Amino acid sequence: MKNKLSKIELKLEFNPKRNYQLVTPCCHKSNKDGKFSNYKHLPEKYGYCHSCGKSTLPPTRYNDENGLQYEWNITNNCFEPVVLQMYSQNVLQMADQAVGHCKTAKNFVAIEPKYIPKALILRYKDHKPENNLLQYIRLTYGNKNTELVKKLYYIGSSKDGGTVFWNINKNQKAQKAKVSYYTKKGKRTNKFKVPFKNSDGYYSCLFGEHLINLPENKNKTIILAESEKTAIICALYIPEYTWLSYGGINGLTRDKLNVLIGRKIILVPDLSENAVTIMNKKLPFLKELGIDAKVWDMTNGKTDDQLKNEGWYNCDLEDILRGFSK
Ligand SMILES: [Zn+2]
Structure with missing residues (x-):
């Protein structure tokens, strides 16, 4: 079985400060x-x-389907997994000096990324009847707001009633889609589909990435929410920020975060001790990448038991904003 790898593009930018001490x-x-x-x-x-x-x-790095990174090992003539996720100087030197045996299979093929045609995205956007999530947003926030977010995020409806979230990158190219299924009340079910596969060259990016470099958003702080729905609805409540979603607690991978280098971001985990702890642990990694990140801890230091008692456990930002506006 062939394991397909995609090249990770590095964003190279010269440091205006030079180090006069180093030896070239x-x-x-x-x-x-x-x-x-x-x-x-x-x-x-x-x-x-x-x-x-x-x-x-x-060295050029490659991603596999599970987001694991590989480098080509010249000595052993094969791809090797990169176990160390940080580019800190000492770590990289260690990695450079490490001599090891190739454990990975030699039959790796690097495949070029593919993009989904815009016409297809528009067809899903215009599909009737609309999915449950859009119907819920219509009932709760009105037609004008619904049209606004539909246009902003290109939210589509699939034939089987799913909500299509496109992963459109900063160059306005669609890389992947996630189809989620919601109830009439706007609650997400466990069912979801990923129609465009990594093995065919379709790789995920942050949901909403296409918004970050628009002229009107260039100076805005970016907020990363856990779910797509939170990002969409918060974009209505608080348009002073650019709202993106990382799609689940393990969605903050290096290749997705690269586009945020040099930007100010706020991470909003859902309300549980675990979600907040995981996010806080990610901060040094983000800083290392050159991202100015903060965690918005909505638990206010409350334990899971306290949150459960108060009915906030596992809630997201939309639940809270709706709670305030009631
Ligand atoms: Zn030189």
Whole structure:
């Protein structure tokens, strides 16, 4: 069985501050004249040398279907899993020096990403009857608001009544879709479908990523909510922020987060001790990537038992906003 891998694109940006102390990795000279310009958010040994004209780049990484990362090992001539998820200097040096045996199969193929045609997205957006979630939003927030979010996020309806959430990237290209099924009351059921597969070149990105670089949103803080529905409804309540969803507690992978480098973000986990703890643990990783992130802890330090007693346990931001506006 072939395991398909996709290349992870690195965002390379020069660091305006040069390190005059380092020895250039390319021609091994002192950098006191500042000829070596390193990249932001990467260890200092990666950069461009104006003295010898050589770029020193980190090894290209690849993602598999489960979001695990791999690097091509030149010595062993095969892909090897990257166990270390952080680019901190010491860690990377260790990884560079590590000599090991190739445990992965040699039959990996890197496949190019594919995109879903816009015409298809529009067809799902116009499909009637509308899915349960949109019907719920219509009843609760009115037609004008519903049209607004439908247009903003291209929310579609599938023939079997599902809500289609497209993963459209910052270049306005649709990479993947998630079809979720809601009750008439707007509650999510356990059923969902992912029609476009990683194995065919369709990779997920953050839901709402297409909004972050629009001129009107460029300076807005980005809020990452757990569910798509929360992001959509909060976009109505608090349009001062750009609302994205990471689609579940394990959805914050490095390849999805790359687009947020250099941006201010707020993470909003659902109301449980566990969700908040997991998010707080992610903060150093985000900082390492160069993302200015905070966690909005809506539990206010309350335990799960207290939250259960008060009826807030596992609630999301929409539940809270609706609670306030009642
Ligand atoms: Zn050089």
